[in-house]
Amino acid sequence: MIARLEASFRQVRQFSADASHELRTPLTVIKGEAELALRRPRPAEDYRQVLESTLEEIDRMTQIVDELLFLSRADLGEVAIESLPVRLDALVEDIQRQAAVLGQEHGVQVTVGTVEPAVVQGDELRLRELLLNLVDNAVKYSRPGGKVEIALVREGTTARLSVTDQGIGIAPEELGRIFDRFYRTDAARAHAKKGTGLGLSICKWIAEAHHGRIEAQSTMGQGSKFTVVLPVVHD
Ligand SMILES: Nc1ncnc2c1ncn2[C@@H]1O[C@H](COP(=O)(O)OP(=O)(O)O)[C@@H](O)[C@H]1O
Ligand SMILES: [Mg+2]
Known part of the structure; x- marks a missing residue:
């Protein structure tokens, strides 16, 4: 019983750590690229590339958050399933x-x-x-x-x-x-x-x-x- 509880706590901790890590990576990319772009004036094309890359990372984060939301609602028994x-x-x-x-x-x-x-x-x-x-x-x-x-x-x-x-x-x-x-x-x-x-x-x-x-x-x-x-x- 105690072993099972410990395993399940460990799973929750691991899950939070993984979730934070997965969201942190795209944030790091966005921040790094924005800082670099702002360091000096650049041609419009460069800004465009930074914005495109930012959008890609945002899409990625959106997907992670949507999927996480689904899974936590599923865990809570809040996802309705038609029959x-x-x-x-x-x-x-x-x-x-x-x-x-x-x-x-x-x-x-x-x-x-x-x-x-x-x-x-x-x-x-x-x-x-x-x-x-x-x-x-x-x-x-x-x-x-x-x-x-x-x-x-x-x-x-x-x-x-x-x-x-x-x-x-x-x-x-x-x-x-x-x-x-x-x-x-x-x-x-x-x-x-x-x-x-x-x-x-x-x-x-x-x-x-x-x-x-x-x-x-x-x-x-x-x-x-x-x-x-x-x-x-x-x-
Ligand atoms: N058809 C497949 N061929 C090879 N590996 C697969 C396949 N489907 C799933 N996997 C493995 O299972 C993992 C988990 O799949 P999934 O949860 O859909 O994650 P994702 O598609 O985001 O990588 C994948 O990262 C991959 O390692
Ligand atoms: Mg997949």
């Missing part, structure tokens, strides 16, 4: 275009494989967010020319929604940690600068709020497969 029938196959068809565009930006081809009909009880917007988050990761951690496939199959009383990529992969010892808040693998940090390490925590919360779970399989350097397993509505 309506959602056709997952229609959802997959629906995000196909958006997913393809995400891929194009990185030279990655996003395709849809097998899609079997499946209806779950839940919140369409959240499920869409979950799937887009997984596609975003799959594309981001792919290499140009890589392929990403979305698929949906029925298995007994569950629907298995998967996103498979041929990207950088995740080492076995890190697979257990990627759903932790702020956790990003070194390979991921080296591959893609952008990221908060909060997306998968949100995905996991959404899957569990639907009485489901999310599984990750991966081979380092070869690719990863994320599968969301959700109970289907009787039909």
Whole structure:
């Protein structure tokens, strides 16, 4: 009991430390660049570049704060989840275009494989967010020319929604940690600068709020497969 409490306090402390650190980095960049720009008069183009970089850092901080806000509201039980029938196959068809565009930006081809009909009880917007988050990761951690496939199959009383990529992969010892808040693998940090390490925590919360779970399989350097397993509505 005491050990559990200590572990949970440690987690909260670690979380605050990580959150502060992640927000501090963009602030340091903005401050440094503004100070440098103000040191002497400069051509308009230089100011423009500083403002562009400032905007990028602000976008990053906004994303971190939005995701943190979501997670703390989720912790407090304040996130409302709809409970309506959602056709997952229609959802997959629906995000196909958006997913393809995400891929194009990185030279990655996003395709849809097998899609079997499946209806779950839940919140369409959240499920869409979950799937887009997984596609975003799959594309981001792919290499140009890589392929990403979305698929949906029925298995007994569950629907298995998967996103498979041929990207950088995740080492076995890190697979257990990627759903932790702020956790990003070194390979991921080296591959893609952008990221908060909060997306998968949100995905996991959404899957569990639907009485489901999310599984990750991966081979380092070869690719990863994320599968969301959700109970289907009787039909
Ligand atoms: N498709 C993937 N391929 C390789 N690594 C991944 C993939 N998806 C997630 N990861 C790893 O899990 C970490 C956490 O993912 P996430 O919470 O979405 O954070 P972010 O996308 O901001 O890096 C990533 O930083 C990366 O290390
Ligand atoms: Mg992500």
